[in-house]
Amino acid sequence: MVRDPVQSLAPQPLHAATVAMRPLRVGMIGIGTVGAGTFRVLARNQVQIAGRAGRGIEMVVVAARNLTRAASVVGTDVALTNDPVLVATHPDVDVVVEVAGGAGPARDWVLAAIRAGKHVVTANKALLAIHGNEIFAAARQHGVAVAYEGAVAVSIPIVKALREGLTANRIEWVAGIINGTTNFILSKMRDECLGFAQALDQAQALGYAEADPTFDIEGVDAAHKITLLAANAFGMPVRFADAQIEGITRLQGQDVACAEQLGYRIKLLGVARRRHDGVELRVQPALVPASHLMAHVNGSMNGIMVKGDASGVTMYYGAGAGSEQTASAVIADLVDVARLDGTHAAQRVPHLGFHAHAVDDTVAVLPRAAVRTRHYLRVPVHSAQQIEAVGAWLATQQVPVLQVALAQEKALPPGSGPQVLVLTDAVAQSTVDLAVFALAAHPAVAGPVAALRVEMLEG
Known part of the structure; x- marks a missing residue:
C-alpha cells in the first residue's frame, strides 16, 4: 500500500549500533536508476553508514512519477508522493536528495528545498553546470549545504579530494x-x-x-x-x-x-x-x-x-557509470551533511568547495584561439615523396614541427592515398588553425587535414 505523504512520519527506531543522536531525515526526488541504488545501499549498509556519520540516516519520503514501481523499491515504511515540491518543503525532512535529473524542474525543486531550510544532495551535473551559481548563492543566503560528489565522477571522490x-x-x-x-x-x-x-x-x-x-x-x-x-x-x-x-x-x-x-x-x-x-x-x-x-x-x-x-x-x-556506484557518492555526501549539520554555514556553503568570500569573479576563461598545446596533424598528399615538403611548409607558418612520418598502410582505410603524420611542439590553437586552413590550398595536399590536440599531462 502507498502511504499518504502528508501523514505523520515518525522516525523509525535506530539500529543498536547507531548513536543516540536523532537520525538525519532524508527526502528523495526520483527513484530511477540512481535513486533505487541509493535506497538499496542505504538500507544494506545502514549500520556502517550510521557509525561513520555519527548518527542514523533515514529515508522518510520519496517523490516518483510511478508510485507503484516506487513502492516495489522502497516498501511500505517510506511515504510516497508524485509531488516533488512536497518533498522539497516537507517539515520532517532535513536534507533533500535530487536524483531525478534535468535542468528545468529540478532547479525549482532544489531552490524550494533551499528556501525551506533543507540541505541538498544532488547527482545532477546539468543542473549545477547551468544553474549552479544561482543555487550556491541561495544556499549561502539560507545557510544550508549543497553537496554534489555524485554529479562529477560517479564513485570517484574527486570533489572531496580537491x-x-x-x-x-x-x-x-x-x-x-x-x-x-x-x-x-x-x-x-x-x-x-x-x-x-x-x-x-x-x-x-x-x-x-x-x-x-x-x-x-x-x-x-x-x-x-x-x-x-x-x-x-x-x-x-x-x-x-x-x-x-x-x-x-x-x-x-x-x-x-x-x-x-x-x-x-x-x-x-x-x-x-x-x-x-x-x-x-x-x-x-x-x-x-x-x-x-x-x-x-x-x-x-x-x-x-x-x-x-x-x-x-x-x-x-x-x-564511470552505475546505479550503486553513483549511490556510493550520494550517500558519502549525506554522511558529510550529517556530520556538518549544525556547524557554522561559512564552513560548508557551498558544501563541497568554494565559499562566497573565496569565489573570484574576475577569473577569465580563455578563448579557444589562445589555448596552447602540442598537436597532431594528418595530411593527405598526392605522393609519399611530398612528406618533406609538408614539414618544411609548416615550419614557415611558425608551426614548431617535432616529428613527420608516413602513415602505415595498415592504419588507413583500403584505397587511401599516402598520408603525412605530423606532431608539433606546443603552439597556440590560432596558429594551427591558420596553418590547417592554408594547407588546404597547398599543391601537395590531396584532401582535408585532420587536426587533434596532444596532451602530455606532465608533472
Whole structure:
C-alpha cells in the first residue's frame, strides 16, 4: 500500500549500533536508476553508514512519477508522493536528495528545498553546470549545504579530494576521462579497429550509451563535469557557457590507428588549466602518450589527474557509470551533511568547495584561439615523396614541427592515398588553425587535414 505523504512520519527506531543522536531525515526526488541504488545501499549498509556519520540516516519520503514501481523499491515504511515540491518543503525532512535529473524542474525543486531550510544532495551535473551559481548563492543566503560528489565522477571522490586532501595546494590543472560512454567507444575503436558508428552501436547494445547519446558523444556531459571541477579547483564561478566543447562524432578510425602508430592513444579529455592570463576550460578528443597512466583507462572507466603546486600530480580512477556506484557518492555526501549539520554555514556553503568570500569573479576563461598545446596533424598528399615538403611548409607558418612520418598502410582505410603524420611542439590553437586552413590550398595536399590536440599531462 502507498502511504499518504502528508501523514505523520515518525522516525523509525535506530539500529543498536547507531548513536543516540536523532537520525538525519532524508527526502528523495526520483527513484530511477540512481535513486533505487541509493535506497538499496542505504538500507544494506545502514549500520556502517550510521557509525561513520555519527548518527542514523533515514529515508522518510520519496517523490516518483510511478508510485507503484516506487513502492516495489522502497516498501511500505517510506511515504510516497508524485509531488516533488512536497518533498522539497516537507517539515520532517532535513536534507533533500535530487536524483531525478534535468535542468528545468529540478532547479525549482532544489531552490524550494533551499528556501525551506533543507540541505541538498544532488547527482545532477546539468543542473549545477547551468544553474549552479544561482543555487550556491541561495544556499549561502539560507545557510544550508549543497553537496554534489555524485554529479562529477560517479564513485570517484574527486570533489572531496580537491576540497580536503589537496586543500593546501594551489591547483595548477585538472584533467581527465570523465565520461564512461565515450571512453568505451574509443576503447572499442582502438581494440577492435571499429569505426565510430560501429562502436556506438555496440555501446548502445550493451547499455553503455543511451538511445539518444548526444550529450555524451558531443562532449556536453564531460563539459558539465569539468566545469564543476574547475570551480572547485580555482575558486571561480561555474562557467559552463564559456567552456569549449568538442565531441568524438567526427573522429575517424584511421586517426585512432595513426595515433597508435606514433605511440599515442586518443581519449576524450576534460581539461581545466590555470594560466597567468586566465583558465583553459575545454573538452576535446586528444592524443595521450601510450605509456601514460591515462592512456590505460579503458572501457567505461573514468580517470582524473590533478596537479597541485605542493602535491605534484595525483590520479584517481574508478567506475564511470552505475546505479550503486553513483549511490556510493550520494550517500558519502549525506554522511558529510550529517556530520556538518549544525556547524557554522561559512564552513560548508557551498558544501563541497568554494565559499562566497573565496569565489573570484574576475577569473577569465580563455578563448579557444589562445589555448596552447602540442598537436597532431594528418595530411593527405598526392605522393609519399611530398612528406618533406609538408614539414618544411609548416615550419614557415611558425608551426614548431617535432616529428613527420608516413602513415602505415595498415592504419588507413583500403584505397587511401599516402598520408603525412605530423606532431608539433606546443603552439597556440590560432596558429594551427591558420596553418590547417592554408594547407588546404597547398599543391601537395590531396584532401582535408585532420587536426587533434596532444596532451602530455606532465608533472
